[in-house]
Amino acid sequence: xxxxxxxxxGGMGLSYKGIWGYxxxxxxxxxxxxxxxxxxxxxxxxxxxxxxxWIDRAIELVRRYAGQITLRGDTDxxxxxxxxxxxxQGIKFxxxxxxxxxxxxxxxxxxxxxxxxxxxxxxxxxxxxxxxKPQRIKxxxxxxxxxLNKKLVGESVAEFDYQPLKCxxxxxxxxxxKNISVQKGERVLFEDIRYFFxxxxxxxxxxxxxxxLANERCExxxxxxxxxNGVNAMRMPVDDLISNWAYMVMSALAWNLKSWxxxxxxxxQRGLELVRMEFRRFLHAIVxxxxxxxxxxRKIIYRIMGYNSWLKDFFAAWENLRRMAPA
Numbered sequence: 001x002x003x004x005x006x007x008x009x010g011g012m013g014l015s016y017k018g019i020w021g022y023x024x025x026x027x028x029x030x031x032x033x034x035x036x037x038x039x040x041x042x043x044x045x046x047x048x049x050x051x052x053x054w055i056d057r058a059i060e061l062v063r064r065y066a067g068q069i070t071l072r073g074d075t076d077x078x079x080x081x082x083x084x085x086x087x088x089q090g091i092k093f094x095x096x097x098x099x100x101x102x103x104x105x106x107x108x109x110x111x112x113x114x115x116x117x118x119x120x121x122x123x124x125x126x127x128x129x130x131x132x133k134p135q136r137i138k139x140x141x142x143x144x145x146x147x148l149n150k151k152l153v154g155e156s157v158a159e160f161d162y163q164p165l166k167c168x169x170x171x172x173x174x175x176x177x178k179n180i181s182v183q184k185g186e187r188v189l190f191e192d193i194r195y196f197f198x199x200x201x202x203x204x205x206x207x208x209x210x211x212x213l214a215n216e217r218c219e220x221x222x223x224x225x226x227x228x229n230g231v232n233a234m235r236m237p238v239d240d241l242i243s244n245w246a247y248m249v250m251s252a253l254a255w256n257l258k259s260w261x262x263x264x265x266x267x268x269q270r271g272l273e274l275v276r277m278e279f280r281r282f283l284h285a286i287v288x289x290x291x292x293x294x295x296x297x298r299k300i301i302y303r304i305m306g307y308n309s310w311l312k313d314f315f316a317a318w319e320n321l322r323r324m325a326p327a
Contacts, residue, residue, distance in 0.1 A: 001043065002234035011241025013044030022236060024248060025051055027058045028223050030072065030216065032275055034259040035223070035252045036061060038233070040245035048076045059091060068092060070202070072217040078199060080164035083171065087201050094214045097173070097197040103162065107175045107195050110158050118155040118176060121212045146185035150192070154179040157207045162199065174198045174210045223255075230279030231255050258282050264324075265317045274313075285310040 003021035004012060014020055025039040025047075036058045041049065059069060071077075071086065071093040078095040086093055097103065142149045156177045163170035180192040198214045205213070227233040233251035236244045258279060265271035274282065285308055294301040304311065 002236055004236045006236070008239065009236065010239060011042055013042030015043045019043065022241065022244065023047070024234065025054060026224060026227070027054055028220055029062065030219065032259045032263060033219065033223050034256045035227070038248050038252050040241050040248060042241070046076065048079065051077065052079065052082055070094060070213070072214065074217070080166040083164065084168050092202050094198055094200040094202065094210060096214065097199045099195045099197060103173065103197055104195055106160060106162065107158070107177070110160065114158045115156040115177065116158070118157040118211065119208055121208060143185055149183045151181045151183060152178060153181045157211060159207050172200050172203065174200065174207050176211060226255060226279050227252060255279060261286070261317065264320055265313055266320055267313060267316065270313050286314060
């Protein structure tokens with residue numbers, strides 16, 4: 001949601017939360033976090049409205065470079081009428097699915113041996129030694145004050161085949177069962193069982209890997225935050241939907257340039273670190289370098305007046321660009 005306080009903004013709408021503004025659709029590339037397409041829409045549309053043509057355009061854009069394409073989205077983007085078509089094109093997908101009564105009943109009917117504990121994959125590899133976890137101050141206060149507290153006590157995962165109503169074949173449905181203990185002070189009130197479903201046509205991944213890949217979609221939230229507050233692409237400064245759309249696209253190009261610059265670095269690890277970097281830090285590390293320009297004879301000298309740890313990568317990327325430039 002991109003809210004606005006303007007009274008005369010053409011094309012804006014009132015969202016279900018009572019917020020005036022626009023509801024942009026953002027399609028990003030998970031590998032490099034770059035924005036493939038941004039589509040401006042009135043604020044009263046549902047999140048998946050009009051997304052299919054733009055998803056198809058994104059597929060065609062990256063197909064020539066990608067060995068395999070996987071679509072990821074939350075429950076609103078589980079468009080069952082399109083799953084068969086994408087599957088026939090060789091497109092993989094992992095979408096969240098609403099826990100409606102039908103699939104919940106199927107999950108509850110699974111035998112106990114079909115469930116196994118969910119082992120979350122490590123987000124990163126510890127280079128030295130694992131640190132001791134700090135004391136949970138907030139939870140201690142909640143217990144002492146007798147506030148209502150919901151605590152996750154266990155996760156298990158299972159899978160079964162499921163055919164959505166608008167599909168001509170069945171797909172793999174991975175279900176996560178969370179056991180949540182509802183407590184008040186030191187007393188346990190009851191156990192709350194919740195189910196989370198993921199539909200996919202990936203057959204070569206384990207259930208834990210499917211859950212991890214689906215949860216990695218949350219990285220999109222960081223991209224949205226950077227588009228909002230990093231490059232200010234969603235400030236909606238002009239007067240109608242189309243002109244604000246153009247402003248969004250132009251601002252998002254600054255974010256994409258950061259990703260492209262990181263991919264051009266010879267040191268791949270440093271380049272990926274720059275791809276994941278927030279835009280404000282990128283500005284201070286790479287763009288806003290203080291320099292003195294000296295014209296001497298028939299040459300121009302650039303004197304870098306400050307130093308940071310990214311300077312060597314800056315010059316390495318510069319040399320890489322010079323080699324790539326046509327003679």
